Amino acid sequence: MSRLEEIYDAAKSDKWMRGFAVFCRMALAASFIPAGFVKIMGERFAEGLPSNNPLGHYFDALARTGYYYTFIGITQIIIAILLLIPRTSFLGALMYFPIIVNICVLTYATRFAGTRLTTMLLMASLFLLVWDYDRLKYLLPLRREPERMRPIREDRRLRILFFGGVFAILAFIIVGTSYLYEIGPGNAEDECRNQCPSRANPVACQAFCDCIYVQGQPLDSCLARFDRAKNIPTRTAPSAAAPGGR
Structure with a gap:
């Protein structure tokens, strides 16, 4: 633990990493402010998301829960607000984390096209908790050694490794989520149907989009239909000329 705390102290003293922590706090706050105002005003969140979209079903129901x-x-x-105030930023990060975990699981469960963004917000929230380890450790059941002064040395390699890891994680999220699901409902009917021409079985894909946006069926039911339909070979039109004909 002493070696890890030395690395932690070096990271906390790095101005670039401190700036990144401020950026993360501002990004997380920016993600909640408009969403919060929409709910306070009593308007449905994500108005552009159709009601028949799997996540649209959830937003429709949530908007009807009254004062909740x-x-x-x-x-x-x-x-x-807590995230934007330095003295209360740790409390804001603690409160933000369980909420973004719930939102992230929700977007993956409904195959929402914005899973990349929610995953990035989750990673930023997790980083802020690690960043405030000097406060968080008092809430964890860890054996703590007596506090003592440790020499802080600037380590540029740590900075390079950190930001290299950040870019690697972002690349993994962007690329990985692109291949996570075989099919998804998209954010609108047109977006769903636009993916069909590139599919191995376009007919099954169109049937999936009909199931979601025309019939308004649950996502699991539509996925089950798609799995059954994609195994049925598509019929091709017979050739105009018989084999061997002229």
Whole structure:
């Protein structure tokens, strides 16, 4: 632990990493402020998302929960304010983390096209918790050694490794989520149907989009239909000339 804490102290003293922590706090706050105001005003979140979209079903139901919907909005605004104030940023990060975990699982469960963004927000939230390890450790059941002064040495290699790791994680999220699902509903009917021509079985893909946006069926039911339909070979039109004909 002493070696890890030496690395931690070196990271906390690096101005580039401190700037990155400020950027993460601002990004997380920016993600909650508009979402919170929409809920406080009583408007449906993500108005452009059709009701028949799997996540649209959820937003429609959530908007009809009365003052619970308002409570969520107020909580998001409070967390955003806490994140922006240096003295309360740790409390804001603690409150933000379980909420973004829930949102991230929700977007993956509904195959929402914005899973990349929610995953990045989750990683930024996790980074802020690690960044405030000097406060977080008092909440964890860890054996703590007596505090003592440790020499802080600037380590440029640590900075390079850190930001290299950040870019690697971003690349993994962007590329990995592109191949995560065989098919998804997209954010609109047109987006769903535009993916069909490149599919091995376009007919099954079109049937999946019909199931979601025309019939309004649950995602699991539509995925089950797609799995059955994609195994049925598509029929091709017979050739105009018989084999061997002229």
